[in-house]
Amino acid sequence: MTILHPSNRRLQEFADGELGAADRARTSRHLQRCVRCRQTVTGVRTLGRDARKLEWPSPPAHLRMRVLNRASDSAPTILPVADPMVAAPAWRRLAWLGVAGLLGTVGVGSILWPRSLSSEAGDVRIVTRATAGGQELEVTYLATSDFAQVDQVTLRAVFRRDHDLPQDSDRPILNAATLHRDGRRVFRGAVRLPSEVVYARFALEDETGTRLDSHGRRGWEWLATEGGDPTADALMQQAYDASGRDLRVALAAATAASELEPTLLDAWALRSHLEKRVLGPAFRDSLGTVHVPRIELLDSTLRSGAPTALTASNMYYYAVEWDVPAIVAYWRDRIVREWPTSRAGVQTRAIDIFARDVNAPNSGEAELEALWSATKGGQIDVAQVGYALATRRGDALAEARWAYRWLQVDGGLDPTLLRQLSNSSTTRDTILTWLHEQVQLRRGGSETRRPLYRTAPAQERVDARVRQQLLGSIGRVLLAAGEPAAAIPYLDSAVAQGWSAEFFKDALDARLRANVEDGLVEIVARLYVDPALDYRAADSAAAGVDEATWDAEVGRAMERMVAATLDDAQPLALPEHVSLEDIHGQSVDLRSLLRDQLTVVWFWWPQCRTCLSEALRLQEIVRDHAGQPARLIIVSTDVPPASQLEHLSEIGLERLVAVDVVRQAATAFEMWSTTGTFVVDPHGVVQFRYSTAEDLPRQLLVLSKIGSLVS
Amino acid sequence: MESQVKADRALAQRLAVGERAALAKAYDQYAPMVYSVGYRLLGTHEQAEDLVQDVFLGLQRAVRTYGALGAFGGWLRRVATRAALMKLRQERAERHSMQRHGWQLRTSGGSSVEEDLTLEAAILQLTPALRAVFVLKEIEGYSYDDITELLGIEVGAAKVRLHRARRALQKSIRNQ
Numbered sequence: 029m030t031i032l033h034p035s036n037r038r039l040q041e042f043a044d045g046e047l048g049a050a051d052r053a054r055t056s057r058h059l060q061r062c063v064r065c066r067q068t069v070t071g072v073r074t075l076g077r078d079a080r081k082l083e084w085p086s087p088p089a090h091l092r093m094r095v096l097n098r099a100s101d102s103a104p105t106i107l108p109v110a111d112p113m114v115a116a117p118a119w120r121r122l123a124w125l126g127v128a129g130l131l132g133t134v135g136v137g138s139i140l141w142p143r144s145l146s147s148e149a150g151d152v153r154i155v156t157r158a159t160a161g162g163q164e165l166e167v168t169y170l171a172t173s174d175f176a177q178v179d180q181v182t183l184r185a186v187f188r189r190d191h192d193l194p195q196d197s198d199r200p201i202l203n204a205a206t207l208h209r210d211g212r213r214v215f216r217g218a219v220r221l222p223s224e225v226v227y228a229r230f231a232l233e234d235e236t237g238t239r240l241d242s243h244g245r246r247g248w249e250w251l252a253t254e255g256g257d258p259t260a261d262a263l264m265q266q267a268y269d270a271s272g273r274d275l276r277v278a279l280a281a282a283t284a285a286s287e288l289e290p291t292l293l294d295a296w297a298l299r300s301h302l303e304k305r306v307l308g309p310a311f312r313d314s315l316g317t318v319h320v321p322r323i324e325l326l327d328s329t330l331r332s333g334a335p336t337a338l339t340a341s342n343m344y345y346y347a348v349e350w351d352v353p354a355i356v357a358y359w360r361d362r363i364v365r366e367w368p369t370s371r372a373g374v375q376t377r378a379i380d381i382f383a384r385d386v387n388a389p390n391s392g393e394a395e396l397e398a399l400w401s402a403t404k405g406g407q408i409d410v411a412q413v414g415y416a417l418a419t420r421r422g423d424a425l426a427e428a429r430w431a432y433r434w435l436q437v438d439g440g441l442d443p444t445l446l447r448q449l450s451n452s453s454t455t456r457d458t459i460l461t462w463l464h465e466q467v468q469l470r471r472g473g474s475e476t477r478r479p480l481y482r483t484a485p486a487q488e489r490v491d492a493r494v495r496q497q498l499l500g501s502i503g504r505v506l507l508a509a510g511e512p513a514a515a516i517p518y519l520d521s522a523v524a525q526g527w528s529a530e531f532f533k534d535a536l537d538a539r540l541r542a543n544v545e546d547g548l549v550e551i552v553a554r555l556y557v558d559p560a561l562d563y564r565a566a567d568s569a570a571a572g573v574d575e576a577t578w579d580a581e582v583g584r585a586m587e588r589m590v591a592a593t594l595d596d597a598q599p600l601a602l603p604e605h606v607s608l609e610d611i612h613g614q615s616v617d618l619r620s621l622l623r624d625q626l627t628v629v630w631f632w633w634p635q636c637r638t639c640l641s642e643a644l645r646l647q648e649i650v651r652d653h654a655g656q657p658a659r660l661i662i663v664s665t666d667v668p669p670a671s672q673l674e675h676l677s678e679i680g681l682e683r684l685v686a687v688d689v690v691r692q693a694a695t696a697f698e699m700w701s702t703t704g705t706f707v708v709d710p711h712g713v714v715q716f717r718y719s720t721a722e723d724l725p726r727q728l729l730v731l732s733k734i735g736s737l738v739s
Numbered sequence: 740m741e742s743q744v745k746a747d748r749a750l751a752q753r754l755a756v757g758e759r760a761a762l763a764k765a766y767d768q769y770a771p772m773v774y775s776v777g778y779r780l781l782g783t784h785e786q787a788e789d790l791v792q793d794v795f796l797g798l799q800r801a802v803r804t805y806g807a808l809g810a811f812g813g814w815l816r817r818v819a820t821r822a823a824l825m826k827l828r829q830e831r832a833e834r835h836s837m838q839r840h841g842w843q844l845r846t847s848g849g850s851s852v853e854e855d856l857t858l859e860a861a862i863l864q865l866t867p868a869l870r871a872v873f874v875l876k877e878i879e880g881y882s883y884d885d886i887t888e889l890l891g892i893e894v895g896a897a898k899v900r901l902h903r904a905r906r907a908l909q910k911s912i913r914n915q
Contacts, residue, residue: 040902076877082859084775087791095795099762173758
């Protein structure tokens, strides 16, 4: 009788306990009567058992000292906390092979670590009788272990005086004092407050600015006091200081100031502005019952007094915000007559000129020129109106002039404006000079610009990115001016840092137009790997290289894309309990919506009727690019009107909507605008904030890979 | 059990902030494990020492990915394994590169296949690819799913390599 022996692989799987019940029973029956196969199985098991019993050598004694000594004085090793993926589509598999090494170079562990969990807490104690500027503060710092190796720390500070304006948020940051070690974790020192200062905020760092304790970005604050309580001026400066950083803190300070001094218009105007943003549109009616009577009261008081330009402007904007027509008209008229060059005055006059001349062949160019020359605070409004009117009447020269002014004031680098400026040789030379100056300004010397919460190396990275944008813009101007060869080095400088599909396209365009082969394959590979772009058809032939070179270049491009994308991550841990409602009014916990899957959260302002098309686009991106199960959640910041609900139902998105009327979720996401797109990893940590449609596909792709790579 | 979880979490937190005493404690507790993982996978004492050094110098940063959900030792074992496998990949890449440039390479390990071998020596004599699968499966106890993830190969390939490794080891031992 012929005996059919199980294959070696089957026997091995039997020995390993990997067979299913039926196969196992069948093999077992065979083993009962087959000595040879039984020996094979026994051999496999014995080998494993013997191997597990082996005693392996221990590390030599000298190694301990070597490791511990080097721990304090050498750069940390980057460990591969993740592995390369397998079984991905061919182009991705190829490119992801380098990711494990790359994770080391970008330090994925720290990048994916939400900031609220990142470190133990340090603490600052300010011992003082100082109640106002000009006096001395004794400062004691109980340090984190980040400062275990240093003898002194620098106390950095931002100071605000009682008359500093809200827009002076960019106050210089100063090295205010040096604190010296006075115990294992204790540093002590003193700082004299500049005169007139009513508010100060501090952070600690080492001498090189690489180790920093910013108290979770909040800093430690000092406020001028009277009778033991903060003064209204100090609270207002605290509110101004926090306005660009934490609107909840700003609102609390403005509210406290308005309660302390109920006639303080600036406090009420700021409080109103912040309440709308922090609490959301759903509170408009109930807030109106507080603010409209207050506007009427403050208006009557102010009319009989002697208002300044700033107070008059605040009154005007406060009334505009709550739409009190008679008061708006009164202050508008007075501002234009009495303070025509104040910000509100200039803005109002510029808008008047636009409304008057928008459809008229004769522009208000001369009036705008006069406004431009006479003012500083309102220049951007003038520039924007000048640009808009020049565009409408087709005056290319004026258009370029106003575009240049707009760029100067705004500091932005709008590609449309840059192209506009490239059309005339005069404006082209001017804008190129200006861009070069800006590049120089961003080289070093940024210490007073560096925020309290940013380390010196992080500031250098920020400056480098701005330089990248500036250099890329120079390249764009040259490219638009028909000088592709001259544009290439600038565009290459731009693409060398960060990830910008737009600059990649320009760099490719410049090479093709200048017939330059050098660097072509690198650019094509970057365009190829970016999932937001349609360069999937690119291959080695398109890049003009052999397969092996192309494969290697694609791998490098993928590594670069991952590194650049992770650089943009801003991990933010969400609170344990955040309540939302579904569209039927049932309570839903935010965490349950985010659990276990990559999630794109889109905050939707339902008053915007056309915005839902954005949701469809986002849903498409999530479906096409996440690379693993992922979802879109639409968080409505107000109760959607019936018509919008119908529309949602028609396009099949109804079930994705959660309602956040009290802005609990928006606050948790630190989302202060009306809309925004956020990417949350499967652990519920917000990784990317205010994502654009251009960035979202690669953020999803990278995060889906990293999420599965990190154990 | 709960106290061990707490102790692991505390150790991880102390490591994350760079506390030297915590590093010394982690070293005393886990260096032998890391060393033996390195020695088994990499095959030489020098490389195992390098691995121990790399792992403990990188611990402050890497520990941030430890979610405190499992045992710290288990997590560290996996990190050490990955680091060792990465060294193997680097070594392989360097070897290929040198061979392309005409360099003749000596294989690591002291004995040749013709000599009689103990099981330990036989394991070390396996090619890196076979040794990795054998060590991960038989000694470290990883599942095939884990192995495919760690090595970046398919399950079928892992099974074939394990079979070859076992056959080579049995042959070597039979020669004793």
